[in-house]
Amino acid sequence: MERDGPLDRATFLAGIAPACEPVVLRGLCGEWPATRAAAESRQALFACLGDFDSGQVAEAFVGDAGIAGRYDYAADLDGFNFVREAMPLGAALARIGAAADTPGDASIYVGSLPVEAFLPGFEREHRLAALPDAAVRQHVWIGTASSVACHYDTFDNFACVVAGRRRFTLYPPDAIGDLYVGPIDFTMAGQPTSLAAGAAPDDPRYPRFATARGRAITVDLEPGDVLYLPKLWWHSVEATAPFNMLVNFWWDEFASGSDAPYTSLLLAMIAISERPERERAAWRAYFDHYVFRGRGHPLAHLPEAKHGALGPLAQGNYGRIRAQVMRWLRGG
Structure with missing residues (x-):
């Protein structure tokens, strides 16, 4: 489903949230200061972010050219095919910019950075009217061309493309049995991932994945576009431009209390x-x-x-x- 134009809280609650289905919201964050800066140039976007940078040290995912930006497990689930490096956000942005200028070389991204810690004040200028007033966590994801393994989140999500392009491949929650999910306590970034979704087509280890593949929904997002992704929907995410930035909001729309x-x-x-x-x-x-x-x-x-x-x-x-x-x- 796609929708254009503004989206207020009442319309979201009445017409979108109860269905628990993904919705593409074209142009919803197109007027954000960061989105407008990114449309001008990468340097303008970095200057915009620099105005909020608190100097915190971030954890970056770094992969050599051989993985082609596809962050995943190593063979036989023996570790991972990338390394983690700690660096201030400003240094990470400089490395990302340099890597974006040499496509096909090493890939690097910083993901799930809490805005309140890394870019305090950014959220005040980058909001969505459909969100509740409280209990919303905003994060940023910045990097070169990359592919993040298919996973789910336990929160509802607005994924907002600020720069570059994003391709989401979605599977409904009840596809879990056909996705061949990996360990729940040895993960790349906190959530279990589908082993089948990132494997070669028709991999004989995952015969049931053909059923899930037939149910997949592919969504392509341009700068300014937003994807509403309800909790528990499986999604792989490809950042397909040499440089990409996404802002997302996580919250639990239907929480009755503090227990998850x-x-x-x-x-x-x-x-x-x-x-x-x-x-x-x-x-x-x-x-x-x-x-x-x-x-x-x-x-x-x-x-x-x-x-x-x-x-x-x-x-x-x-x-x-x-x-x-x-x-x-x-x-x-």
Whole structure:
């Protein structure tokens, strides 16, 4: 789905967010100061960023010419095919600029840099009206032509192209079983990645990936374009120009409190995943009934006054259930 023109908070909440589907928002960040500076020249963009640079040391991903900018695991998951180097952001920008002028040489990028730490004040001039007022984290990604392995995020995302071009290849959350996901505790940048999506076509190790490939959505973004990417959608990201910059916003649009769903997933893994198949099936039925609620509220047959702890979370039940869970986890 694509949409042009401005996007305010009310329109986003009513017409886009509930579907939990990606949407391309053409030109939505085209009037940002950084986007306008990048359209003028790379030097103008660097000067714009320099006005906010706090001097913090960033971690850069650096790959030799042999990887052609494709950051990934090394063979047999034995390490990675790139190195990490620490350097001030200004030095990183200088190296990125030099590498961009020699395409085909070494690649370098700095990614997921929190704006509040590295570019304080930048966010005030680079906002989106569709975002909530609080609990939003802004990050920047700057580098040469590169490809980031297919992964998912546990937050909703606005990905905003400031300079260069980005190609996103998207897979829906329920494609996970066909993506051949790697380790969850040995990752390149925090999130598990799909081993199949970055492999050669028709790799015999990943026969089910053909199904996922048939469901892939490819999105090409130009400077000023924004991709709304709901949480848990798989995405590989290619920065296809010699020099590229992206700003993204992460937040949880439907959070009921401070607890993340991923925490519940990990707890369920250790509590349920190695039980007998028939017991796992029984717990699945209970999760479907109480958590996923495909048939509606589990106590819809009772008056709302009798729903007790299963009443609305905002009416104190969030805290009551959480307190009970914490007591159980502490052995109480």
